[in-house]
Amino acid sequence: MTPPIGAQPAGDANRIVVSGRELIWRTLPDLALPSPAAVVVESGIDALAAVRRHALDGTELLVVAATRLDESLTADLRANGFTILKTGVETLPPTSPRAAEPGRLWLLTSGSTGRPKRIGHTLASLTTVRGLQERRTWLCPYSAGTYAWWQVVTLSLTQPGQDLVVVEPAELDTWPAIAAAHGVTAASGTPTFWRQTLYRDAELLVKVPLEQITLGGEPVDQAILDQLKEIFPSARISWIYASSELGASIVVHDGRAGFPTAWLDRAAPDRPTISVDGDELVITSPYHGVGLDGPVRTGDRVEIVDDRVIIVGRLDSDEINVGGSKVSAGAVRNVLLAHPGVAWARVSSRRSPLVGRMVVAEVVLTPEARGDEIDETALVRWCAPRLPDYGIPRLIRFLEQIPAKETLKSDV
Amino acid sequence: MNQLTREHIRDLMGQVMKVQGKTLPDDDVSDLRAIGFRSLDFSELALRVEDEIGAELNFDAPGLRQIATVGDVLDFIELLQRQ
Numbered sequence: 001m002t003p004p005i006g007a008q009p010a011g012d013a014n015r016i017v018v019s020g021r022e023l024i025w026r027t028l029p030d031l032a033l034p035s036p037a038a039v040v041v042e043s044g045i046d047a048l049a050a051v052r053r054h055a056l057d058g059t060e061l062l063v064v065a066a067t068r069l070d071e072s073l074t075a076d077l078r079a080n081g082f083t084i085l086k087t088g089v090e091t092l093p094p095t096s097p098r099a100a101e102p103g104r105l106w107l108l109t110s111g112s113t114g115r116p117k118r119i120g121h122t123l124a125s126l127t128t129v130r131g132l133q134e135r136r137t138w139l140c141p142y143s144a145g146t147y148a149w150w151q152v153v154t155l156s157l158t159q160p161g162q163d164l165v166v167v168e169p170a171e172l173d174t175w176p177a178i179a180a181a182h183g184v185t186a187a188s189g190t191p192t193f194w195r196q197t198l199y200r201d202a203e204l205l206v207k208v209p210l211e212q213i214t215l216g217g218e219p220v221d222q223a224i225l226d227q228l229k230e231i232f233p234s235a236r237i238s239w240i241y242a243s244s245e246l247g248a249s250i251v252v253h254d255g256r257a258g259f260p261t262a263w264l265d266r267a268a269p270d271r272p273t274i275s276v277d278g279d280e281l282v283i284t285s286p287y288h289g290v291g292l293d294g295p296v297r298t299g300d301r302v303e304i305v306d307d308r309v310i311i312v313g314r315l316d317s318d319e320i321n322v323g324g325s326k327v328s329a330g331a332v333r334n335v336l337l338a339h340p341g342v343a344w345a346r347v348s349s350r351r352s353p354l355v356g357r358m359v360v361a362e363v364v365l366t367p368e369a370r371g372d373e374i375d376e377t378a379l380v381r382w383c384a385p386r387l388p389d390y391g392i393p394r395l396i397r398f399l400e401q402i403p404a405k406e407t408l409k410s411d412v
Numbered sequence: 413m414n415q416l417t418r419e420h421i422r423d424l425m426g427q428v429m430k431v432q433g434k435t436l437p438d439d440d441v442s443d444l445r446a447i448g449f450r451s452l453d454f455s456e457l458a459l460r461v462e463d464e465i466g467a468e469l470n471f472d473a474p475g476l477r478q479i480a481t482v483g484d485v486l487d488f489i490e491l492l493q494r495q
Contacts, residue, residue: 352455352458354451354471355452358452358455380431394455394456
């Protein structure tokens with residue numbers, strides 16, 4: 001249970017490794033915060049100190065990575081009553097002061113227009129892991145203030161025995177070394193994050209004693225689940241469907257992509273109800289943000305394959321219409337990713353005067369496959385028996401590296 | 413706009429067919445249906461030409477009805493480049 005505001009957080013004695021320092025939650029620097037405060041963080045230590053301050057006194061809080069804050073967002077937050085606190089740099093007062101809302105936490109999500117949107121939560125609505133957990137040391141590679149970051153951070157703050165190793169953005173390339181050095185046993189990341197690690201540093205990755213591997217933030221395909229299982233056969237491998245708006249709504253532990261169709265339209269108290277309308281995922285979640293109660297259309301597209309519901313991508317970008325025949329970019333991507341020599345793939349479309357759109361792809365080969373002469377012809381031949389002809393990528397570009405953004409996603 | 417030679421376009425057409433496991437005949441009179449060059453292949457060729465010249469081709473789709481042979485394809489792409 002989430003402790004009431006003012007109580008000592010249950011995870012206060014948990015170990016934290018952050019910004020090269022090893023400490024415990026209780027010994028984090030005491031950050032004096034105005035309320036409401038938007039804390040702009042350069043380092044994980046400031047972000048965690050702000051979260052603990054909120055847990056102790058209910059400061060209305062928004063945590064955002066410095067790289068995400070621009071002039072427009074700064075002006076918007078100040079106009080909405082926030083004091084902008086750039087720790088050790090400057091403090092900007094609100095341009096329209098207002099009374100604080102005690103206990104309120106705010107997350108920023110990329111709105112449909114690309115302009116960040118604020119979603120209101122509380123520590124309770126962000127804390128989705130409640131049962132007593134096995135002792136673990138969690139890796140947190142996420143950008144401060146994102147939903148996934150809050151998930152890992154609240155787990156450590158509210159559950160005894162859940163230590164935390166925070167990876168700063170500059171340390172992302174070398175996280176397996178950090179994780180091995182600090183005995184990380186559980187790690188959460190996007191499929192792109194895991195692919196990048198397998199591609200770049202598989203030898204070091206196997207030295208991390210992982211017992212729990214979690215994937216989320218992007219569609220999770222069978223190939224990445226299988227690759228991780230091969231390296232960590234005894235680890236529990238889970239994937240989570242979560243969003244700032246709805247919280248963690250789907251959690252799957254059976255090592256398979258998608259979730260069972262039997263889970264659809266199953267109502268249970270305190271659990272999300274998952275539905276499909278047309279080909280869109282619709283969720284009613286108890287962990288929703290403010291004003292998002294009731295069924296919420298997620299904008300995510302699903303396909304039902306045998307007894308599984310597979311989330312393939314965003315509705316507005318997943319479906320490619322090739323001369324009147326429709327194909328899912330996510331389904332094509334999954335076929336490419338199933339090729340043993342493919343480390344990463346992105347599928348999109350290009351305008352074509354004759355057929356409307358054509359399916360095109362970008363691919364990164366595994367280091368082992370680079371000498372195997374896997375070229376466009378080889379990948380088209382791989383796709384041919386697995387996809388309709390209009391779904392076969394017509395141009396395949398080979399990239400040297402897996403592209404990723406600070407969100408650890410690659411817009412697949 | 414950077415224009416491709418007829419030979420260069422033929423090379424690209426050959427690449428499109430090779431990826432499909434087919435071979436482009438040396439002559440210009442071969443029938444497209446007989447060699448298995450379909451509208452999707454034609455569209456792919458157009459994309460490859462666009463990538464090479466760094467510009468979009470301005471298509472006039474109805475004109476495609478007259479395209480039946482390898483030579484017709486090459487003529488048409490050459491025409492599009494000149495427009």
